Amino acid sequence: MSGVQRREEILLAARAVFAERGYAASTDEVARAAGVSQPYVVRMFGTKRELFLEAYKVASAQIVAALAAVPAGPDAARRMGDAYIGLLEDRDLLRLVMHGFTAGADEQVGRVARHTLGEAFRLFLERSGADDQAARTFVAQGMLINVLLAVDALAHRGEDAGLDALVKCVQDDIDGRASA
Numbered sequence: 625m626s627g628v629q630r631r632e633e634i635l636l637a638a639r640a641v642f643a644e645r646g647y648a649a650s651t652d653e654v655a656r657a658a659g660v661s662q663p664y665v666v667r668m669f670g671t672k673r674e675l676f677l678e679a680y681k682v683a684s685a686q687i688v689a690a691l692a693a694v695p696a697g698p699d700a701a702r703r704m705g706d707a708y709i710g711l712l713e714d715r716d717l718l719r720l721v722m723h724g725f726t727a728g729a730d731e732q733v734g735r736v737a738r739h740t741l742g743e744a745f746r747l748f749l750e751r752s753g754a755d756d757q758a759a760r761t762f763v764a765q766g767m768l769i770n771v772l773l774a775v776d777a778l779a780h781r782g783e784d785a786g787l788d789a790l791v792k793c794v795q796d797d798i799d800g801r802a803s804a
Contacts, residue, residue, distance in 0.1 A: 634658045634665060638679040643719035647676055647727055677732055680724045683717050684740040691747045701752035701762070708766050715773055722774045769794060 625633070637658035641649045651672045655662040669675040690707045694700055711717060721740070727733045741763060748759040768790075772778075777791050 630660070631668060634660065634668060634675075635679050635682055638675055639683060639720050640716045642676055642679055642723060643716035646723045647672075651675060673730065676727075677730075677736070679720060680733055681736055683720045684724070684736050686717060687711060687721065687740060688743045688747070691744055691751075694747075694751050696751045696753070701748070701754055701758065704748055704751060704762065705765075708769075712769065712773070718770050718773050722770050765794075765797070 634654065638654045641654045641657050645653065649672075651665045651669075652662045654675065655665045658665070665675065669678060687708075690711055691704055694703045694707055721737075724733050724737050727737075744763050744766065745759050748754065748762045749756070752758065754762075772791060772794060777787055781788055781791065
């Protein structure tokens with residue numbers, strides 16, 4: 625396996641481990657998940673912080689790329705929503721992004737998180753031609769979906785009536801997009 629392939633494999637393992645455990649995860653856990661030694665991970669990425677930051681940058685860039693791939697036009701708002709919903713298949717991607725939003729004390733991670741939110745807003749405005757309110761709603765809906773995934777709301781249906789109702793609203797939005 626080439627060094628580039630091994631690096632990608634480690635970043636995928638880091639995505640899964642950091643998505644599950646957040647920044648509390650260790651480079652040893654990532655190494656085990658990737659099937660390599662911990663010193664190899666450190667040699668390749670440096671510190672745990674640098675590994676987290678790189679995995680976070682890759683995940684954030686994937687979200688921005690999915691939104692940027694939607695061409696401007698009258699159906700851009702729907703298509704951007706569909707593009708974001710398509711990202712839900714990779715639960716680790718969105719959970720890792722959530723951990724980055726809470727790691728704001730780290731200036732570099734915070735910068736990437738702020739840029740990702742800003743780009744989602746800017747791209748929605750640019751592609752859809754909608755107003756600020758619609759773009760804000762788009763970003764807010766995406767964040768709500770992320771939070772519901774992070775707390776594993778679907779697996780805990782029936783525990784809380786309010787949460788069940790909120791999940792249903794989001795599920796109706798997602799199902800409505802899928803059938804449109």
